[in-house]
Amino acid sequence: MAHAHSVLNFQSFAARTLSADDIRLVESAVSQFGAPLLMLDCEIIRQQYRALNNALPNVTLHFALKPLPHPVVVRTLLEEGASFDLATSGEVELAAQEGVPAERTIHTHPIKRDADIRDALAYGCSVFVVDNLNELAKFKPYKDEVELLVRLSFRNAEAFADLSKKFGCSPEQALAIIETAQAWNIRIKGLSFHVGSQTIQPQKYVDAIQTCKTVMEEVVARGLPALSTLDIGGGFPVNYTRQVMPIEQFCEPINDALNELPETVQVLAEPGRFIVAQAVMSVASVMGQAEREGQMWYYLDDGIYGSFSGLMFDDAQYPLVTLKQGGDLLPSVLAGPTCDSIDVIAEDIMLPQLENGDLIVGCMMGAYTSATATDFNFFKRAQTIVLNEDAFSEDSMNQERLIG
Incomplete structure (x- = not known):
């Protein structure tokens, strides 16, 4: 081994x-x-959630269960008013068991089995992520029940995990997905991205937000329904053996970039590591x-x-x-x-x-x-x-x- x-x-x-x-x-x-x-220590979870919530005041935080899918973590954050990011049927089951309202969840795994979609819908989670046409086609039977986010790829060699290597599409591919969804009568709610785990520089987020803004403008220019949501993912850094930027300072340029979006755009994030x-x-x-x-x-x-x-x-x-x-x-x-x-x-x-x-x-x-x-x-x-x-x-x- x-x-x-x-x-x-x-x-x-x-x-x-x-x-x-x-x-x-x-x-x-x-x-x-x-x-x-x-x-x-649940008190540290509360402190970390509040710190990020204060640093991103106009962003709805969906805690990603993946790094610590523990019932007490879910309960603690639910009491804090958090929303949740789910990626598997097991995580859906955990959220349901702990009484998380389905409307406070999103399902962000870009590649899903039909059973994953059905389990999430049965729970009441209706927002999903896609990054290719094959995945989009899986939602034809559920087109009246779902709203989708199209995930873009932004490579980041500096991150712990370059999550855009495995998932995400180019802006051009995103536009093709959105046009195809319109033809198939599947609602596209917005865009998403993840710049990578333990991202050290906030400029990665700024660049991604600006690219997504351009895609949103092109969607309108092509006569397609305007997008209402942007999910900026996770990746907010924490101190292991070297100091990282304080979260308030880290989020300042991110907030500045988000302020350039239309006021009608709702912004989400998927913090995991930073919280736990x-x-x-x-x-x-x-x-x-x-x-x-x-x-x-x-x-x-x-x-x-x-x-x-x-x-x-x-x-x-x-x-x-x-x-x-x-x-x-x-x-x-x-x-x-x-x-x-x-x-x-x-x-x-x-x-x-x-x-x-x-x-x-x-x-x-x-x-x-x-x-x-x-x-x-x-x-x-x-x-x-x-x-x-x-x-x-x-x-x-x-x-x-x-x-x-």
């Missing part, structure tokens, strides 16, 4: 510190539930150790087949902290628990001498971690502990609940 993946290096290690309260909370949770754990990445800490314990080629190898009870799956699938680099302080620092490696040799989390790092049972905490572990974790080698994935599920107050601080 030899796959290439990136591991953390010394420069990215120990980028965060934990407060005394954090340390007590981690130790209490491990004492109660064991390790490995994921500690999900910061909200989860992982806790793993040392289950064994050995000296190999001059380095101490510490084997943790969580690894890349578990909560650190983002090292393989997401190209993320998570700040790590050991609770043990003091003593000489030794060249070290952190490895996961499985029998696979690629299950290595961090190499060439300097750590104090650790003992079996010592704890390693990973920060920024909310996005694409538990969502892509496996039970490979029959090592069960980490349990999730929920903090501050009730609205934040002194009474609700530090409450814990095991939810699986």
